[in-house]
Amino acid sequence: MSLPPGFLDELRTRLSISDVVGRKVMWDSRKSNAGKGDMWAPCPFHQEKSASFHVDDRKGFYYCFGCHAKGDAISFVRETENVGFMEAVQILAGEAGLTMPERDPRAQEKADARTELADVMELAVQHFRLNLNMAAASEARDYLTRRGLDPEACARWDIGFAPDKGGVLAALTAKGVSQQMVIDAGLAAKSDYGGAPYDRFRDRIIFPIRNARGRPIGLGGRAMAADAKAKYYNSPETLLFDKSRTLYNIQNARTAAGKGQPLIVAEGYMDVIALSEAGFEAAVAPLGTAVTEHHLAMLWRVADEPIIALDGDTAGLRAAMRTIDIALPLLSAGKSLRFAVMPKGLDPDDVLKQQGKGAMQGILDAAIPMVQLLWQRETEGRTFDSPERRAALDKALRQKTALIQDPDLRNHYDQALKELKWDLFRTRKPQARAPGRRGAFNPRGLDAWHRDQSPVATNRNSALATGATRDDHLREAVILATLIATPAAIEPFMAQIEAMECTDDDHAALRGVILRMAPGTDLRAALHDAGLEAAVDALTGQRIVQLSSGLRKPGDLDFASACLSEAFAKLSTARALPQEVREAHEDIDAGDEGLTWRLRQATTARDRAAIIAAGSSGEMIVAENGAELDSDELSAARALWEALTIAKPPEDPK
Known part of the structure; x- marks a missing residue:
């Protein structure tokens, strides 16, 4: 069975000889240079200890300076596998993903046709080069000069010129090349209207296109006319030229x-x-x-x-x-x-x-790595100010990384994107204040505006603020402890974890490690490496956290999910309270008759979210999980209850 030369060229191009040889030898890391494709090893064909066997990836050959064995990938497989030429080709074709051509009685004829086409292309390249020196090419030479290419550079790149008339078809047929061969080489085309064949390249600067072995296989042409249909024009697909592989x-x-x-x-x-x-x-x-x-x-x-x-x-x-x-x-x-x-x-x-x-x-x-450009594509020009938008981003990124076949590489991409999300979401811009709210410019004047910025020293303010901060900190502790006890719960709650603002540096540091943790990583080990063992001990050592979090059932994903869902819901509700209080203060200044109703709304929201709650009589105060409170917690809870219950609903005007 004969093979077309193009098949063997493609086979050699697709395979690296160092990969083929590397299965049989152990490379000498001191002498080898993988970046340059310059590899050395003890020879597999004779017994030796020194690395005298040389493989040159660029040239595609091997040579032993001891036994003088030499050849390419095909000959290496033949010698090491003890197989014939065609069987060696079949082995390598399977590795390269190439289908062996079927037996073709015309294979030799095709091989001869490719060889002839390559010869025709070489004749055409030389013809175009000579044309560049003709008077008709003066405009083309001026253009190349403006682009910084002198005659020596044009010669190095075999740049030529195709005139508008008297082109390569006439020149090659005059040298005995058949008209059909010129057409098959992609240099000319048959008329759609039954006329004589015509040159494909006319009034264009010609750039020869060569394959990996330096043989001309096609042409590229740059139009000189400003109104040309195509500024650049390449050879059509031929036996020699396939632009998707060139x-x-x-x-x-x-x-x-x-x-x-x-x-x-x-x-x-x-x-x-x-x-x-x-x-x-x-x-x-x-x-x-x-x-x-x-x-x-x-x-x-x-x-x-x-x-x-x-x-x-x-x-x-x-x-x-x-x-x-x-x-x-x-x-x-x-x-x-x-x-x-x-x-x-x-x-x-x-x-x-x-x-x-x-x-x-x-x-x-x-130059930036591909993961950063992928991130830029999915995030540039967009805002992610809601859980829905963040979830959409997560989904889009997961869909892209799922395309990566190598599982280890896919994990690294996921980790890199997780860190980029952390960088994007960890800095939150302050929300714009509504007109007339605290912090906005007061139209009554600069002095009045300064007074508005000063703290309001009343009993309505202090207890509310103190209670909210204490409870928020406790809820964060419950969330973080649950995640530490059951790391499998991190991924389902990733959006809420990213959106959670922490009340102290230890909580923020723990949250940061959790967000950046790669899938399958030992969270406890990651926290240890980050120097946060003391913070973990302080967090998990609190009795109320032990009773209220996933620490009660470590590793139980369902229980952890329930704890997290409740804690996040309460945290979100509680953090809506300060805005209600600020609006109530503003309404006091404005003499708003709906003041008591507004405070009642704030109280209700606070009640629903409280980790510490009081009975209607205010006599028995316990944590939600039933644990008794210490004296400090008891005092804080009573003060909070009293502050929240001073408001009464507005009377019906009727």
């Missing part, structure tokens, strides 16, 4: 990346050329299409973290967001993407010309 400048970029340069993915030919000419030689670009999964596989064979260089416009950001969705299911440990965003309105070529190489290096050094 990256411009991949051959040179692979060599440069092997020398330690960062692999940069730009948007177009001119960006790649500008970057390379400025010293960033490991630059590539997709060809008229978004980055595909095949592109990502090619990139990750060259570098572990390619940098996607985005144009600083809306289209560039949209392209980046599409890349995230394609990349998430393909991520693995050590294989990811970083994103470098150009200044607004600029592309890499503009940055280099206007700000210089140093500015570009700074942008690349500041």
